[in-house]
Amino acid sequence: MSDTIDEAILRLKGDASDVIFTGYVTNAYVEDSSSLIGEVWHHAGADELGKFANGHCIETSAIAQIHTRGESLWVITESGSTYGILSFTPLGWTYFSHFYVTHSRLDSVAVCIPSFYMPSPAASRVGLGRAFLKRKKNVPKENVPESTTRVLRGPEPDLDYIRRMSIHAQETLETLKRNGVKTTDYEK
Structure with missing residues (x-):
């Protein structure tokens, strides 16, 4: 179990990589009180008396912000703690998915609902588990023929579609800002 965690x-x-975590939570779910509940692991405040010990149940203060990047999700609570979510209970993820739908569809969002930060896929960073995809393969020079050329296969990029999607994304960001949603640019 420890290796999986x-x-x-x-x-x-x-x-x-730029986030300092207070702890990590498995079997996470959220109840009506908007606090994160689950089993805590590697908590920064753990002590020798068993407080915040690995595998113990934890209930955080109310969730203030939810962040996603790549395939990862973490929350920041009202007390300022940052908890990485390692796994959900079978239906624990539904709160977060409903919350995201609420932010993406409504013009006005209640003050008690946490802010949701989700960068575009281009802003995602490659995780450690996928770092091997970026490695260069060293091919010996004698095995490469001189007349090798690289040809891109597939359809030509639709520049009009790309332009329209870019305009739509900018309009969506402006609408979110107009409605008081905090956005974070992870590219800076």
């Missing part, structure tokens, strides 16, 4: 923590840290 350590692997999940490494994936989370790969996607959110």
